[in-house]
Amino acid sequence: MPRSLWTGSLSFGLVNVPVAMFSGVRDQDLHFRQLHAKDHTPLETHRYCAEEDTEVPYDEIANGYETDDGELVILTDAELAAAAPHRSRTIDIEAFVDLEDVDPTYFDHPYVLMPSGEADGIQRAYRLLVEVMSRMDEAALGRMVMRTKEYLVIIRAREERLVLTTLLRHDEVRPTDPIPSPTKKDKPVKKEVDAAVELIESFSCDWDPSRYEDSFQKRLRAIVKKKAKGQAIEVPEEEDDDRTSPVPDLMAALERSLEEAKAG
Amino acid sequence: MAPRSLWNGAIAFGLVSVPVKVYTATESKSVHFREVHAKDGSKIEHRRICPKEGKPVDKDEVVRGYQVSARKWVELEDEEIAAAAGSQSRLIDVDHFVPASEIDPVYFEKAYYLGAQDKGHDAYALLHAALGKADRAGVGRWVFHNRERTVIVRALDDVLALHTMRFADEVVDPSDFDLERVRRKPSEQEVKMASKLVEGLHADFDPSDYEDTYREEVLKVVELKAAGKNIELPEPEETEAADDLLAQLEASLSG
Numbered sequence: 001m002p003r004s005l006w007t008g009s010l011s012f013g014l015v016n017v018p019v020a021m022f023s024g025v026r027d028q029d030l031h032f033r034q035l036h037a038k039d040h041t042p043l044e045t046h047r048y049c050a051e052e053d054t055e056v057p058y059d060e061i062a063n064g065y066e067t068d069d070g071e072l073v074i075l076t077d078a079e080l081a082a083a084a085p086h087r088s089r090t091i092d093i094e095a096f097v098d099l100e101d102v103d104p105t106y107f108d109h110p111y112v113l114m115p116s117g118e119a120d121g122i123q124r125a126y127r128l129l130v131e132v133m134s135r136m137d138e139a140a141l142g143r144m145v146m147r148t149k150e151y152l153v154i155i156r157a158r159e160e161r162l163v164l165t166t167l168l169r170h171d172e173v174r175p176t177d178p179i180p181s182p183t184k185k186d187k188p189v190k191k192e193v194d195a196a197v198e199l200i201e202s203f204s205c206d207w208d209p210s211r212y213e214d215s216f217q218k219r220l221r222a223i224v225k226k227k228a229k230g231q232a233i234e235v236p237e238e239e240d241d242d243r244t245s246p247v248p249d250l251m252a253a254l255e256r257s258l259e260e261a262k263a264g
Numbered sequence: 265m266a267p268r269s270l271w272n273g274a275i276a277f278g279l280v281s282v283p284v285k286v287y288t289a290t291e292s293k294s295v296h297f298r299e300v301h302a303k304d305g306s307k308i309e310h311r312r313i314c315p316k317e318g319k320p321v322d323k324d325e326v327v328r329g330y331q332v333s334a335r336k337w338v339e340l341e342d343e344e345i346a347a348a349a350g351s352q353s354r355l356i357d358v359d360h361f362v363p364a365s366e367i368d369p370v371y372f373e374k375a376y377y378l379g380a381q382d383k384g385h386d387a388y389a390l391l392h393a394a395l396g397k398a399d400r401a402g403v404g405r406w407v408f409h410n411r412e413r414t415v416i417v418r419a420l421d422d423v424l425a426l427h428t429m430r431f432a433d434e435v436v437d438p439s440d441f442d443l444e445r446v447r448r449k450p451s452e453q454e455v456k457m458a459s460k461l462v463e464g465l466h467a468d469f470d471p472s473d474y475e476d477t478y479r480e481e482v483l484k485v486v487e488l489k490a491a492g493k494n495i496e497l498p499e500p501e502e503t504e505a506a507d508d509l510l511a512q513l514e515a516s517l518s519g
Contacts, residue, residue, distance in 0.1 A: 022436070026433070027434070032328045036317075040337045045313070047309070047311075063298075064298045081497075084477075096466045104369065112441055127450055149478070161441060170471035176421040204360065224332070244283065254278065
């Protein structure tokens with residue numbers, strides 16, 4: 001069982017469900033360590049006081065906040081926790097929404113929420129939430145504080161469990177209007193749109209994440225293996241693909257693409 | 265001020281190429297703290313220490329390694345790691361399309377916007393219009409910062425949005441977590457009452473309804489502390505765990 005990242009309670013009306021939160025992602029990356037070049041001793045990172053030039057134990061470290069006038073205010077973890085004592089321990093469900101209404105730009109990090117405690121009452125309350133949310137196809141919105149940040153979270157039922165995704169705040173998602181986009185005069189004609197839609201439809205399928213593999217990690221593993229055997233690693237050159245320049249005749253390119261698609 | 269792009273290249277879609285620039289779509293707005301020595305606020309530095317010698321190590325004496333056995337490390341140069349990116353193509357080859365609404369939120373990693381380059385506005389406008397009309401997102405591969413990622417491209421407002429996606433093996437299956445058995449499942453009456461509560465709380469999603477109040481609360485604590493006042497540490501809250509579910513649901517509905 002992995003370690004929980006947060007424990008607290010999920011509150012729905014007057015019903016409180018003690019929960020433990022686990023990461024919804026598993027790190028599959030190859031990890032490197034910094035080594036001492038001469039003998040490959042793995043290096044460690046230690047915290048030093050710049051003033052005294054001595055090592056500082058973890059419990060002597062506090063959070064420094066610089067105010068607008070440059071004054072440094074020192075806060076301990078306990079004092080910081082005083083800022084939002086309730087939300088550090090509780091996720092209050094504030095609303096229920098349709099998941100489809102949340103633009104994917106807002107999705108941040110996924111977690112799994114499991115009931116914490118074996119009491120029958122806890123387990124039943126958890127199941128009740130799962131049951132109701134999956135039957136009604138609704139997702140719950142709430143706010144919680146983890147470490148030094150407050151998160152807006154969305155909770156939904158999946159495989160008889162509750163899963164949680166932290167959402168970005170509205171001011172953390174940038175507006176799209178400063179992004180250069182075509183003007184009205186570039187509007188495609190119907191014939192072009194129809195041909196492009198036909199092309200899209202002929203290459204459409206369901207979303208199946210299992211068909212994509214992390215070829216970067218796979219190649220990295222191969223490189224490590226090769227290097228371990230003392231072989232040289234070739235560094236590929238940048239490819240010069242002529243397809244990066246715009247096509248002169250859009251309609252002709254679409255028609256040829258469609259022909260190729262049909263020829264399969 | 266016009267935003268700065270992070271990458272430029274093109275999306276290839278059939279034989280059509282759409283020259284694009286990539287912009288960041290998100291930014292973090294949390295309150296920033298830095299580590300300080302509690303007693304006097306001095307700066308804390310992270311130093312690389314060789315545990316064998318008990319001494320700090322200079323940057324030029326550091327190499328990057330991967331552990332292949334208990335005592336053996338393989339040294340890798342930055343360029344060798346970069347070689348894993350594969351071909352350093354400036355092309356995002358979109359070769360199939362999926363209904364974006366079918367994708368579970370867990371797969372979305374990071375969002376970017378695609379801006380049109382000076383040339384090829386017609387192709388950009390066409391891809392934007394066709395993705396919107398077909399209600400599909402294009403799936404492709406993108407090499408960014410020496411790393412190849414699976415991405416989807418979709419129409420959003422007047423622009424194209426690009427999302428890097430998590431791989432299936434990175435996503436935890438919720439059913440890997442065991443559920444305890446329950447003696448009695450939630451009753452039909454409990455489900456009915458809970459449904460009423462859910463209905464009563466239904467809202468349209470508007471992210472601006474949920475301000476980050478924590479930031480202000482932290483700043484209040486900062487002000488108090490700066491004024492030399494004592495911060496009262498809160499007593500841990502007593503939350504009553506659900507035992508009489510039905511009674512609590514009734515009370516929630518009447519409240």
